[in-house]
Amino acid sequence: MNHPALALSAALLGLAPAVGAAQTCEAIQARIDAKIRASGVKAFTLRTVDAAAKVDGKVVGSCDLGTKKIVYAQAGAAARPDKEAILTECKDGSVSMGGDCRKQP
Numbered sequence: 463m464n465h466p467a468l469a470l471s472a473a474l475l476g477l478a479p480a481v482g483a484a485q486t487c488e489a490i491q492a493r494i495d496a497k498i499r500a501s502g503v504k505a506f507t508l509r510t511v512d513a514a515a516k517v518d519g520k521v522v523g524s525c526d527l528g529t530k531k532i533v534y535a536q537a538g539a540a541a542r543p544d545k546e547a548i549l550t551e552c553k554d555g556s557v558s559m560g561g562d563c564r565k566q567p
Contacts, residue, residue, distance in 0.1 A: 485525070486535070487525035487532070491523070491532050494523050505536065507537065508522070508534055509533045509537065510525065510530050510531070510532065512530060512531075513528060513530055515531075519535035521534075550563060
């Protein structure tokens with residue numbers, strides 16, 4: 463076996479950057495952004511936050527060796543809380559609070 467060739471190979475591997483090394487949060491977020499836009503979604507936000515942070519939205523990625531997460535939210539998703547009453551005009555001309563036009567007993 464050729465020991466100098468083996469030693470040279472080991473040295474070169476030690477100097478080469480690691481394949482699949484961690485990417486920056488900005489690069490990962492840009493890739494995710496491009497995929498979402500390619501699927502046809504136009505109004506959304508992506509945020510990078512600490513991994514332990516409690517946030518509204520869907521976690522769609524992580525970066526900085528898992529210390530941060532990338533969170534997706536549709537535009538306007540947090541604008542209306544779920545329990546807020548919705549004023550709705552029904553087909554019969556009546557108005558309902560809560561979005562339910564069914565006749566109340």
